[in-house]
Amino acid sequence: MAYESRSRPEEVPALLAELGPEVAAALLAPRLAQFAAVARLEHVTRAAQLLAMPQPTLSRAVARLEEELGVALLARQGRTVRLTRAGRVLLGSVERALAELERGAEAARAEADPAAGRVAFGFLHTMGTDTVPALLRGFRAEHPRVRFQLVQDYVTAMLDRLRAGELDLCLVSPLPDAPDLVARPLDEQRLYLAVPADHRLAGRRRIRLAEVAEEPFVAVRRGYGLRGLLERFCGEAGFTPKVAFEGEEAETLRGLVAAGLGVALLPPSLVARPGVVELDVTAPRTRRAIGLAWVSGRPVTPPVAAFRDFVLSRRGRLLDHD
Incomplete structure (x- = not known):
């Protein structure tokens, strides 16, 4: 860390406060997880084995955390340790944060699950009566567990949400002509x-x-x-x-x-x-082109890729609902 060689121990807590919560959390996060392992096991050596790291390295990391926070977290008794009152307070917050991170990681994995992930799909109001239900019915016949977030909106708003990452794919008309978007024509509809x-x-x-x-x-x-x-x-x-x-x-x-x-x-x-x-x-x-749009170069999850391929396979037959 940039401040380690220049800051005296008594200056570290104030320096962390100056860095702001996001930077301070990023600097402290690895040591907080290491502290939690030691605190749960009440044993530095066993915690080091669990974390697959040398025991002296783990001891220095916890000591550095205490130095950065400006408070004693552990009372050392030979090879074992006991939490101080400040340590118990911190451990509760750390465990809640780690649990929330795990929930977030699990939710992120679920989004990308090829069999049961989620697709955020936007489409025109006029496509919602028949065309989109037919598309979903056909796709779900082969991918019955994939989940959908469906958004009906007008073109400008949908493209804004597509760029913002709120939507994965959009069924639009007219097709956008923008360097940051890919648009593939699917069908033509008479007005x-x-x-x-x-x-x-x-x-x-x-x-x-x-x-x-x-x-x-x-x-x-x-x-x-x-x-x-x-x-x-x-x-x-x-x-x-x-x-x-x-x-x-x-x-x-x-x-x-x-x-x-x-x-x-x-x-x-x-x-x-x-x-x-x-x-x-x-x-x-009076005809309008209808097509599928997505953000150029943005990685997509397996369920999004599968649905995109399915919709593109309907080119020339998008408005056939039989």
Whole structure:
């Protein structure tokens, strides 16, 4: 340690206090575990054998700990030792800390267990009704004990959580173009124009997006992938959408459409919604790419790698739920 050759014994406790709790704990941690072994066995030689270290080295380590803390921890009686009152106080804290460390280590091992580890998986709200359950069902058929933390969010928030390490993988649209992320396309989904059943265009099967340039739109909030796509496609059609109402979920938007409050560009509904008609858009080509994203270069656990490989194997079939 940097201070050993420059500090007098009486200066060490004050120096440790100046270093701050994190640095001081890191310096003391090895000797605290050694002290705990001696304290439990009340015998330096047996503790040294247990720790597979020379007895003189262990004796010096405990003595150095006492010097660093500025208090006697052990009363030596020949080859045996007894805890002082200060030693008993410290031993209780050390044993609780060591037990907590072991629990943490066990939890970390459990996260990476190939058979029963955990995958933190984020996905779009519109993927949660059918696509994601189908993926999980298929994967769990071969990996029945793997656990999942599922997060539904909009693209920007999910990518932030992915970078922060809160998520392992994200099912996103549009695919991010960032040097710190890997994104693999999986499938393409058609977006339809949802109109009220009594709308002037409801009897049509196909329309051009420019035909609703003057209509009020209902849309998800900015930051959601669908909002960005709406603005892009409308821009390609030569207009800026007039958004009258904003929501967070496709089914909420369909309810607003059914109430006659506007039109919406949405993925297909799995179940026909009364009061809503979905129209094919012929110009521009309203499609969205859906893909899987993860952080480039970040190591992944075996269960995460297995699920990533499974999802990638569904390329071109992601939206097939049979």
